Amino acid sequence: MSKILVLGGSRYFGKRLVNLLLREGKHEVTVATRGLTEVSFDGPVRSLTLNRTDVQDLKKAAEAGPWDVIYDNICYSPNEALAAIDAFEGRVGQYILTSTLSVYDFSEIATTESAFDPYDYPLRTGNREDFDYGEGKRLAEATFFQRASFPVCAMRIPIVLGPDDYTKRLHFHVERVLNETPIGIPNPEAAISLITSAGAASFLNWLGSSPITGPVNACSNGKLTIREIISLIEREAGVAAVIQPETEQANMSPFGVPSSWFMDTSKAERAGYQFDAIDDWLPELIQLLVAERA
Secondary structure (H helix, E strand, C coil): CEEEEEECCCCHHHHHHHHHHHHHCCEEEEEEECCCCCCCCCCCCEEEECCCCCHHHHHHHHHCCCEEEEEECCCCCHHHHHHHHHHHCCCEEEEEEEEEHHHCCCCCCCECHHHCCHHHCCCCCCCHHHCCHHHHHHHHHHHHHHHCCCCEEEEEECEEECCCCCCCHHHHHHHHHHCCCCEECCCCCCEECEEEHHHHHHHHHHHCCCCCCEEEECCCECCEEHHHHHHHHHHHHCCCCCEECCCCHHHECCCCCCCCECECCHHHHHCCCCCCEHHHHHHHHHHHHHHHCC
16 A cells, blocks of 8 residues: 555545545545545545644654655645655655646747746745745745655646636636626637646546656646637526626636636656546536526
């Protein structure tokens, strides 16, 4: 039995990952969370209460190892990365960090992993509040890749959607189309990548037995413009959206990027992973969300 630690596995794709690991029946899974909510899984797990920013908590988690694989879904700063390196050196076989498309600049062409090189990025220290989200993740990646002696892989993912999306980003658009509330979209022709919570969990699970190291992009095949996403909602809802370049902040789209932002997944595909296509799941998810509000 392999020993796996999931940092931040209580909800969304972290919870889905834990359930995938349990169903395989060949892992002893420990989930480390703040312990603020009770969570049920599809089998027995060990639990650790952990403050991700507390070095001593991380060291206690390390002492419960050694770990074959650690999945870190809740690292947002270089200081958090440094604390993990200090705690888990010599006590982990493979470390998989959840990173983000936000490490990249906007681009009208599909972005490959080489567009941001964490091995050559200047290091700075600081906590989560010292950086915006993208810079915090860039520095977390750079710290792991430049300072850790153990193997590290950083999964870079775009917006994650699903019925279990607690941020409710697609829900936001469905509700406003149904209510004929203006949606602020600066550039409806901007194209974006997407992935489902199930897809992110599946890829993380695969990475746990993959030789891939370094950064790797993960997203569903294909891209959609914001206008195309809105059109899918309009078609299902039978209501025309009210799109404006600007509106009050509460109605600005969480998809409202100024320019295209999508990824190339050739690295993962060359290693043998096959992603699903956006068209395979987005219309069905929109249908579900519209029906819930009918």
